[in-house]
Amino acid sequence: MQDTRWDNSQHVPLSNGPVRLTTPPATPGFRFAEDGQLIEFLLPFPMHIVDDRQWAVLDCEVGGRPVFIQKPTPVIQPYEPPDRIGNETPDAFCSIVRVGCKHDPNAGYLKPAEAWPLVEALLGWIRVKGRHYWLLHGEAGFGALYRGSGMSQEGKMTKQHNFVSYGRTLIVRPLDEQLWLSIRPR
Secondary structure, three states, X not given: OOOOOOXXXXXXXXXXXXXXXXXXXXXXXXXXXXXXXXXXXXXXXXXXXXXXXXXXXXXXXXXXXXXXXXOOEEEEOOOOOOXXXXXXXXXXXXXXXXXXXXXXXXXXXXXXXXXXXXXXXXXXXXXXXXXXXXXXXXXXXXXXXXXEEEEEEEOOEEEEEEEEEOOOOOOOOOOOHHHHHHOOOX
């Protein structure tokens, strides 16, 4: 489908490009240990976590309701663009932050917009304490500045070489359980 929003010179669309809508929900394939809610935020930034053990949750409150935040899950997933010629894959990062609460028959469940300020504050603390300067600022933070494939042909000989450049370097502190627990509200 062609995007015709740019065809009218009298109308300037307020957009940086196409907006992706939410994915239709699927039938859950899991069960919680007890009744409650879990809000899973998929964030477009990586987090530097090397400890694969379980961590204690952070107990907090949202609007007077007790909630918990689970250890973030960093995701590095290869993405294979359909129109590329080479085989180098771009960096595709995200982090998963889950906020949950136990079932309370006297209170409804949280809306994601109600839990977001808590997640945003958490990311702010990780940004400062872990020096994850890229969180909440729209850049990957680590990973390649650019990467790709170069192809050449000379007669019947074709060649490919892949390349990557890590132009931005800053030593950051991996998020660990000690730093994680230091964020806990007192």
